[in-house]
Amino acid sequence: MRCPACSQVIQPDRTGKCPLCGFPARELNRKVTTIYATTSAIFFSTLVYALLVYLMRTAHTAQPTPVANTMFWLAIGLSVADGVAMLVVNNITVKAALCEVPAILGLCVFFLSGEVAEFVALLGISVALFVLLAAKIPSYINQIEQKAIQEWQQQQPEDRSW
Ligand SMILES: [Zn+2]
Numbered sequence: 001m002r003c004p005a006c007s008q009v010i011q012p013d014r015t016g017k018c019p020l021c022g023f024p025a026r027e028l029n030r031k032v033t034t035i036y037a038t039t040s041a042i043f044f045s046t047l048v049y050a051l052l053v054y055l056m057r058t059a060h061t062a063q064p065t066p067v068a069n070t071m072f073w074l075a076i077g078l079s080v081a082d083g084v085a086m087l088v089v090n091n092i093t094v095k096a097a098l099c100e101v102p103a104i105l106g107l108c109v110f111f112l113s114g115e116v117a118e119f120v121a122l123l124g125i126s127v128a129l130f131v132l133l134a135a136k137i138p139s140y141i142n143q144i145e146q147k148a149i150q151e152w153q154q155q156q157p158e159d160r161s162w
Pocket of ligand 1: 004007008022023
């Protein structure tokens, strides 16, 4: 792996530290891997809803009603608010969970109306939010690395700085 502190390709020692500079590289690496694993898991769970609707599209026989129609537009409104909340929130796992919300609402609307197109519209909002999130992940990871390096440098004994 590459040590984020000294930018060298290294093999962490027994304690997970960089043998060149002493930065706890393995711990940070684990943290980054967890972020990728969690966000991917949330994304794939969203695809499960799509599969569910695909399998149920003929078996589920609900009829479009005025109530179902109101619920659809309510779901669209909530999804837009959800998208705004996602841009404001800082935690990446919370962001990913918020990306999933429109698809969940879409599933509820589908159960009410039986309209696959309404689910697809809401799923589309989810996918768009996930695309936005995916574009942000590299800079988010970079932020985490910089913060970890900074904290580590502050913990170093004074004589290391000169
Ligand atoms: Zn290093």
